[in-house]
Amino acid sequence: MHIIAQQLKSVLEQLRILERKYQREENSVRLLAVSKTRPAEEISLAFASGQLEFGENYLQEAISKIEEVAENSISWHFIGPVQSNKTRDIAKYFSWLHSLDRYKIARRLSESRSQQQTELNVCIQVNISEEASKSGCAANEVKHLAEQIENLPGLRLRGLMAMPAPANDFSEQRLAFRDLHRLFDDLIAAGHGLDTLSMGTSNDMEAAIAEGATIIRIGTAVFGPRM
Numbered sequence: 001m002h003i004i005a006q007q008l009k010s011v012l013e014q015l016r017i018l019e020r021k022y023q024r025e026e027n028s029v030r031l032l033a034v035s036k037t038r039p040a041e042e043i044s045l046a047f048a049s050g051q052l053e054f055g056e057n058y059l060q061e062a063i064s065k066i067e068e069v070a071e072n073s074i075s076w077h078f079i080g081p082v083q084s085n086k087t088r089d090i091a092k093y094f095s096w097l098h099s100l101d102r103y104k105i106a107r108r109l110s111e112s113r114s115q116q117q118t119e120l121n122v123c124i125q126v127n128i129s130e131e132a133s134k135s136g137c138a139a140n141e142v143k144h145l146a147e148q149i150e151n152l153p154g155l156r157l158r159g160l161m162a163m164p165a166p167a168n169d170f171s172e173q174r175l176a177f178r179d180l181h182r183l184f185d186d187l188i189a190a191g192h193g194l195d196t197l198s199m200g201t202s203n204d205m206e207a208a209i210a211e212g213a214t215i216i217r218i219g220t221a222v223f224g225p226r227m
């Protein structure tokens, strides 16, 4: 078995173990394989092992791989920062965007998403650790942005995403994810029909699953260290 197929299998096994450990329903956490910087052949290998969802951060790189792999059953997720001149291609090539953090981008995506396509699934990225340099909407602006997004055709608000500041202690990792889950619950209480908490990477997937992640975004543990 190829090393990527082995690593994929091992991450999925670990995921199922963690679901049981934290009393999460079986298969309630999905694996997004983050394939940034990895060649198309490795994506094809993971796809051949059954992986259907892939995350990319850099648009030009992503488009060339999407065209090369060209599998209709793959769902492509954009997880990197979005500049406004990139919205047209994101609307064209992707079925998910995890890193939506401002209205201007949402409006442009809505205008670009064609009526022949299904709605673009979006998550609001929250700057949960309040880092000055990080992208993401401030926690106290999430509710307003969610309301604005709900009014835009072509977009379907699915939930929240965060990339907390690194914390090596397990209980500290859990805190940021718990804050994100609380914001998610507030939005649901306000009437938004959300089902997605995109949180957790190779370093903190256990903390994220413990705190209710429904999509974990894993690069290194599947594909190995980035080149």
Ligand SMILES: *Cc1c(COP(=O)(O)O)cnc(C)c1O
Binding pocket: 034, 036, 057, 079, 080, 163, 200, 201, 202, 203, 217, 218, 219, 220, 221
């Ligand atoms: C690169 C990246 C990941 C994956 O990180 P790994 O540590 O390689 O698992 C997840 N989310 C985002 C937003 C990323 O940029």
